[in-house]
Structure formats: structure tokens, C-alpha cells
Amino acid sequence: MRNGLQTGITTADLVMRGGRVHTMDGARTVAQALAVSGGTILRTGTDAEVAPLVGPGTRVVELRGRSLIPGINDSHLHGAWLGTMWPDTLMAQLAAAAPTGGGPDHPGGGHRHDAHGHDGHGHDGHGHDHAGEGPALAALTTPAERRRAILRTGDLLASLGVTSYTEPGLGPGEDAGPTGCFSSAVLHEYAALAAEGLLRARVTALLLFGLLDGASSATDLLRGLAGFRAPAEVPGWFRVAGVKIFADGIPPMGSAWSEEPYADGGHGALLVDGADAGEREVNLRSMIRAAHAAGHQIGVHATGSRTTRVVTGAFAEARATDGRDGRHYLIHGDVVHPATLAAMAAAGVGLNTQPGIAAATAPMLAGALGPDALAHAWPVRDALTAGVPLCLSSDAPVLAPDWRAGVAAAATRAGADGTAGGRGQRLALDEALYAYTVAPARQDGAERWKGTLEAGKVADLCLLGADLRDVDPGALPEVPVAMTVVDGRVVHEV
DSSP states (O other): OBTTBOTTOOSOSEEEESSEEEOOOTTOOEESEEEEETTEEEEEEOHHHHGGGOOTTOEEEEOTTOEEEEOEEESSOOHHHHHHHTTOOHHHHHHHHOTTSOOOSOTTTOOOOGGGOOOSSSSOOOSOOTTSSSGGGOOOOSHHHHHHHHHHHHHHHHHTTEEEEEEEEESGGGTTOSSOTTSHHHHHHHHHHHHTTOOSSEEEEEEEOSOTTSOBOHHHHHHHHHHOOOOOOBTTTEEEEEEEEEOOOOGGGTOSOOSSOOTTSOOOOOSBOOSSHHHHHHHHHHHHHHHHHTTOEEEEEEOSHHHHHHHHHHHHHHHHHHOOOOOOEEEEOSBOOHHHHHHHHHHTOEEEEOHHHHHHHHHHHHHHHOGGGGGGBSOHHHHHHHTOOEEEOOTTTTSOSOHHHHHHHHHHOBOTTSOBOOGGGOOOHHHHHHHHTHHHHHHTTOTTTSSSOOTTSBOOEEEESSOGGGOOGGGGGGSOEEEEEETTEEEEEO
């Protein structure tokens, strides 16, 4: 590189000029133009600085003041499952089934298969019941069906400006699952599509050695770590980064392990196997140590305040064994106390949460744990203040995979009825965008080559139909995605 330009390259394949290029670099630089060649960003700068890169074969896109941002990285999205359900979502099923305010067991990450029954700790599962009516019954039983579902999701995400996503839990723990959406066969289908060059978004995956939203055991995890062979990485397009563990359920079902008592005086329990609370905690900690020792990144579904505290401590203990920053993170983090946030920051533990779920389900959480629990519910502002790496995501198909709605929810904390909860946890627009672009690239261990619009990084771009300076964050879902570029290739354009 010299002056942001690859040596020997004199013209660009694509130049976008005359707009607001939000590079999301460390200085939050806003440029005017950007040039791309061979899937890589050559230069960002003023129109005049980029003009020499325009040649006879260059496609020039006039931005006309519109905003160009890095491609969106939805860091917690069930792609194969989304492909079977869309345009339906679990939240839509919630609204249709319970118009008076009831809801699914966990609209924020729960999708238990009814075939799994009880979790063994005296309470039912904590997610949407696939044995019920509706599109959630769709099953992936053949290679063609798996491929079709993944490709359908790719088309949908391209239309939304999403260029990367994380499949948070695929593997042998779900090989007997009734939908087939989370099996190791899906994992291998992703690898095959990536090798064939057919993916329209980059995919990071976590392995699953227990049941999705259900019971897990140290024995199964150790067996999986020793014996399961994940498909090989396809550089830049597909990678198995680590392991997902389900630690607990969710507050509305009384199945999150909580410091705060439920109405019946109970505190919930871990989903990990064990004869009592102490043994289950010991087993969870051993699972985290084992996965860390095997070199994996670990994402733990943890929603209750006691679970988030214990998992954070286990992450810190694992890191202390060898000093390795595994980029481990909590998934959902419905209730996280200030002391836990401080411990997360000290240990480099991230938080991956869904602002749309926070906005929509706060009354359900308050109903389960009492209104005082809302002070520590989905604490995204407090997490940033404490120095916790924060990623925002959709958990689609729980919600639609529309990051614009997620940013709006993060900025307003307004639910469907317009009522805002957790006002003190609202984020600014640029903070929310960072949590959908730069921070997920770090979670993926890929910040050196994606996540910002800087020379030398991949050309993953999202062009909006307006200037973000003119858009109220709450109105962002109304702004169209005009173009999506992945690896320098236009995959969506209107």
C-alpha cells in the first residue's frame, strides 16, 4: 500500500462519489468518495482524491449526498431457520396468537423443540414450540432443502445491506432435531456453498453439542470437542469460530437463573446437567474451561443475572489459564448487574444482544422479575460506559433481520405501542451502527480485513437512500437500502 492505494493498480472497478462515506474508522471519518478494485477498497477521500482512479472500465455511482456505510454484520442470526420461515417471524406469531399481551416463552432467543420435553429441572422449556401450528414446522431434511433455505436467506439479507452474519449454533447436538435447521448437515451445506462461491454473505458459525434452547452436558461437550470434525474454513466466506452453550432459559418463563426472585419465590436454574444448583454450576464452568482450552471462541446463552455473573467469572478463569483472549461473549444478557459489567470489561467479555427484543419484551421481564429488574435489563449504554465490547443483532427469525429496526430500537427503546422503556440505555446513531459493523468484525476476529471502509479492507458496502444526517433514528426503517456490495460485487440494487 502507498497513500491508501495498492501499488500497481491505476484504475478502479467501482467508484462511488458525491456522498457521505461513513468509514467507521477510529476517527469516525466521513469521506466523500470511495474506490474499489478486485473486491478491495482502494481509497476513500474527496471526489478529487478518488477521481484519478476512474478509468474507461470503471463503473461510477453518483451518491448524490446519500450515505454509504460498511456492510452490516448481523452477529446472531439463524440463517437456515430464517430461510424456512420468512416472511414469518416468531414475533409475528406472538402478535397473532396473543393480541392481548401474552407471548411466546422467549421471543428473545427461545425456540425449544417440543420433542425435547422438559429440561429436567422442574420447569418446561423456554422457547417457541415447534410442535405448534404455523411456518415454524418447516423442516430441512434433504441437501436441496438446506441449500434452498440458506440461499433464500442470502437473497433476503442482500436486500437489507447485510454482508456478514453469525449462525449461532449448528452441530451434532441437533442432528436429531425435528426441523433440521440447526444440524451438522446445515453446517456442511454452508461450507459447500462457500466453496462453490454461492454465498451472498460471509458466514461465521458456532458449534452446538447440546440441544438448541435445551439441556446440555459436560459429557456431550467433551465428546463433541474430541470427536466432531467441523468443515474446513473457506477463507473470507465461511469459518467455524467456536462453540455455543445454553446456560439458562429466559425470565418470562421463570427459567433464567436469577438473583432477583420470581413471583413464586424461586430463582430459576441452569440448563446444564447436574443434581443440584452447585453441581450444575461446576459443570458449566468445566464446559467453558474445556472449550477455551480447545482454542474455541465461546458464546453462552445467558439471560438471568446470576447466570451472567457466573458465566463472566468462568470466562475470566479460563482466560487466566493461558492469557488467550478468546473473544468470548454473552448472548442476550437480559439482566446484567453493574458489577458483572465491570468484570466483563476486565476480562474482555463481550455482550451480544437484540435491541428490538429489549424494546418489545421489557413488560414481560418486569412481570416476571418485578419492575426493579428493568434497571439492569439489556444495559447497552452501561455496557459501553464500562468498556464492554457490544454487538447488536436480530436473532432472526425471532425478529426480522432488519438492522434498521434494530438501530431504531437501540436509539429509542420504543416498543410496538410507542412506549419507551430503559431510556437511560439508549444509544446514539453512530454507536448503534458501530455495534452492527465494527464490533461484530472484532467478534469474528476479522477486524483487520472487514468492518470499516478503509483502504485494503474488503469492499462490503451498504448504500442507503438518504443522508443519515437528515434521518431521525426512529425513522431509519423507512430509509431504503439502495445497493449492497459484497467483496466488490453488487448483490442488490434498486
